[in-house]
Amino acid sequence: MADTPTEADPDPHEEIMRATYRALREHGYADLTIKRIADEYGKSTAAIHYHYDTKDDLLTAFLDFILDQFKDTVHEVETTDPEQRLELLLDKLLVDPRDHQDLLVAILEMRSQVPYNDQFRERFQQNDEYVQYLLRTVIDQGIKTGVFDDVDTDHVAQALMIIVDGARTRAVVFDEEDSLETARQTAAEYVTAALVADD
């Protein structure tokens, strides 16, 4: 007559990550406390410390949790045609976030902590490098296939990252879905101008 373990016995770590997510969304990073996370978790603060030694450990684990989710989303793109693949990648980076506004807010907040947190910097840099690598790869593919001009791959990838980050920042700060839409269009314009200009 035991309860179904799947419902009654969920992974405490994942539960705490989700609780941290909710607490962060509700109070913001500056007002994120163990107590508030514990309240969302539904248990005591000692329960949090049982699983994570320090607040810093918890927050670093949480950042990994968040960035892994993001990585999974981007990783889904599997088309091989360079033009289509670049389009889909930009869609993932600029259209998908509309459904995950909370995630955007959380990431932006933690990003702004980078100047004061080496752990955070390391994670964000690694994640950024990964996305930029994906962009470079698809652009290089396009150049080899002959559908894209022979451009400076690094520069174009960086330019696209700037557009992506700008759109995300503005989507959060000005709460406008417009930003992502405008950015998607701007990215498309840029790709056309930079990669297939001579067509």
Place this chain on the structure above:
Amino acid sequence: MADTPTEADPDPHEEIMRATYRALREHGYADLTIKRIADEYGKSTAAIHYHYDTKDDLLTAFLDFILDQFKDTVHEVETTDPEQRLELLLDKLLVDPRDHQDLLVAILEMRSQVPYNDQFRERFQQNDEYVQYLLRTVIDQGIKTGVFDDVDTDHVAQALMIIVDGARTRAVVFDEEDSLETARQTAAEYVTAALVADD
């Protein structure tokens, strides 16, 4: 035999703003306390509360202080030739910040507080609207003069804002001067492609 008043009797409000700036730069927004500001100020926490009723009042005043400085910088651009004026404006937005990295960090941090602080949102929106207005104006001028194509002014201005914000975010998070330089180049490319494409 009195001390020179200019040195011995500075404006307390401005002193506190500068102290807040230093404290923010050193500890970050999440760890910004009245005590730390008071230490930078060189007086007691009660001295801070004598000039500002609440921490929130102080921080809102500080944001105004910061954004006014920024506004002054942008306002300096006075050339009338549309093409040159747009170039100078983009320089102000993307080249100037190199000398004020600390300011960028501070602004990014406070920006990320917008979802939790209506006062902040209001200020940032107003400031953003002003910059975007400057961009729209110069683009419209260029269109009237015939040096720019007859484009969607709103869209182009928004696209440039996205590039600017993206570059700033990345300059802070990844500590790379590259971002601003790449963004300046990207903005130039975009302007050429969007505004003088048919030339």
Place this chain on the structure above:
DNA sequence: CCTACCGATCGGTAGG
């Protein structure tokens, strides 16, 4: 503006 202090809350721990 200062000294001295307030209640509240912080991250973290002991003992079970």
Place this chain on the structure above:
DNA sequence: CCTACCGATCGGTAGG
């Protein structure tokens, strides 16, 4: 995991 508690620090105030 909980209860109970720790010292430290928080924003803010009273009284001068």
